[in-house]
Amino acid sequence: MKNRLRVLRAAFNWSQMELRLRVGVSRQAINAIETGKYDPSLPLAMKLARLFDKTVEDVFELEETD
Amino acid sequence: MTEQKIDPNIRLLGQIALTTLLWAGTFLITKTGAFGHAGSLPVRLALVVIGIGGFLPVVYLYAKSIRMQDEFNQRVHCIAISIAFAVTATVSYASDLLFEAGFIPPMPSTGVWAVMMGIWFITMIVTPRFYR
Numbered sequence: 380m381k382n383r384l385r386v387l388r389a390a391f392n393w394s395q396m397e398l399r400l401r402v403g404v405s406r407q408a409i410n411a412i413e414t415g416k417y418d419p420s421l422p423l424a425m426k427l428a429r430l431f432d433k434t435v436e437d438v439f440e441l442e443e444t445d
Numbered sequence: 446m447t448e449q450k451i452d453p454n455i456r457l458l459g460q461i462a463l464t465t466l467l468w469a470g471t472f473l474i475t476k477t478g479a480f481g482h483a484g485s486l487p488v489r490l491a492l493v494v495i496g497i498g499g500f501l502p503v504v505y506l507y508a509k510s511i512r513m514q515d516e517f518n519q520r521v522h523c524i525a526i527s528i529a530f531a532v533t534a535t536v537s538y539a540s541d542l543l544f545e546a547g548f549i550p551p552m553p554s555t556g557v558w559a560v561m562m563g564i565w566f567i568t569m570i571v572t573p574r575f576y577r
Contacts, residue, residue: 403515404515404516404517405514405515405517405518407517407518407573407576408515408516408517408518410576410577411517411576411577414576414577416575416576416577417517417520417576419516420516423516
C-alpha cells in the first residue's frame with residue numbers, strides 16, 4: 380500500500396519522532412509505514428489521517444498488486 | 446504538590462529486575478538443593494510450588510511488556526516467536542534423533558527453552574531491519 384505520510388509530515392514540518400509522539404506508536408512503526416514496508420491497522424490509519432485533517436483514502440492508496 | 450509519574454517503561458524495567466531476582470532466588474533454592482535432599486512429599490511439593498511460583502511473575506511481566514508495545518512491535522514479536530518456535534522444534538527433534546542414534550547425550554528440557562529464548566532474542570533484533 381502506498382501512502383503520502385512522508386509528504387504530509389514534511390508539510391507540517393514534523394520529524395518522525397514528533398509524529399510518533401502525537402500518534403502514540405514507535406518511531407520504527409512510523410518509518411516502516413512511510414517506507415511502505417508495513418500497513419497500519421485501520422484505527423492507526425484513521426488516527427494518522429485525522430492528525431493531518433485528511434481522509435484515510437487521501438493518505439493511503441491501494442496498489443494494483445495489493 | 447505535583448505527583449511525579451514514573452515512566453511506564455522505567456517502572457517495567459524495575460519490575461523486570463525484581464522478578465528476575467525472585468526467579469534467580471527460587472531457581473537457586475529448587476536446583477541447588479539448598480533445603481538438602483528433598484525426601485519427604487511436603488518438601489518436594491514445596492520445591493515445585495516455589496519453583497513455579499518464582500517463574501510465573503516472569504511470564505506475567507512478559508505478557509505485560511508485549512501489551513505495552515504498539516501494533517508494529519507486537520507484530521515483530523509475533524514473527525520472532527514463530528521463528529523461534531520453528532527453530533526450537535527442529536533443534537529438539539533433531540537432538541532427539543541424534544540421541545536415539547547414540548551420537549549425543551540427552552538434551553535437558555531447560556536447554557530447549559534456552560534455545561528458544563536465544564533464537565527469539567536474535568530474531569527480535571534482526572526482524573525490524575526488514576522493515577527499514
